Amino acid sequence: MNLFHVTTCEAVDSILVHGLRANKDGEIYAFVDEECDDDIAKWTLNLSVYALFEIHQSGITGEILVDEHADVPWKQQRLIRQELIRPEHLTLRARQKKYSPGIFLMSFNPRSV
Numbered sequence: 001m002n003l004f005h006v007t008t009c010e011a012v013d014s015i016l017v018h019g020l021r022a023n024k025d026g027e028i029y030a031f032v033d034e035e036c037d038d039d040i041a042k043w044t045l046n047l048s049v050y051a052l053f054e055i056h057q058s059g060i061t062g063e064i065l066v067d068e069h070a071d072v073p074w075k076q077q078r079l080i081r082q083e084l085i086r087p088e089h090l091t092l093r094a095r096q097k098k099y100s101p102g103i104f105l106m107s108f109n110p111r112s113v
Contacts, residue, residue, distance in 0.1 A: 003030035003060070003078060005053045006041045009096050012051045016092065020055070020085040028080040029067070030055055034093070036076045042099045044077075052094040055080075059089020 005020060005028070022028050031040055034054075041050040062082030066075065 002057055003055045004034050005030050005055055006037055006050050009051050012095055016087055019087045022083045030078045030080055031076045033076050038099050048099045050097055052097055054091040054093050055085055056089045059085045
């Protein structure tokens with residue numbers, strides 16, 4: 001199963017050269033459904049413009065966990081316990097994508113939960 005990763009547009013060139021690096025906890029954030037990219041960019045990362053990568057299964061060697069600390073409805077989020085996903089296992093799906101609210105968020109206010 002391929003996963004997806006949202007990041008800042010400024011990080012794209014570095015990721016294309018060096019790959020996706022884990023945070024200080026040794027985890028890389030990802031999500032299952034590409035159609036959630038807008039919502040995760042806006043409501044989790046507070047990005048109105050963002051980049052989107054596809055992570056190919058061939059590059060995932062670590063454990064994949066459901067992000068139990070993700071806010072509702074972000075149960076699409078996963079944590080990959082892995083220090084690095086090399087660039088050859090990544091596809092840049094969008095270098096610069098603008099947030100556009102989906103149908104789901106039109107009727108859902110995450111701050112009311």
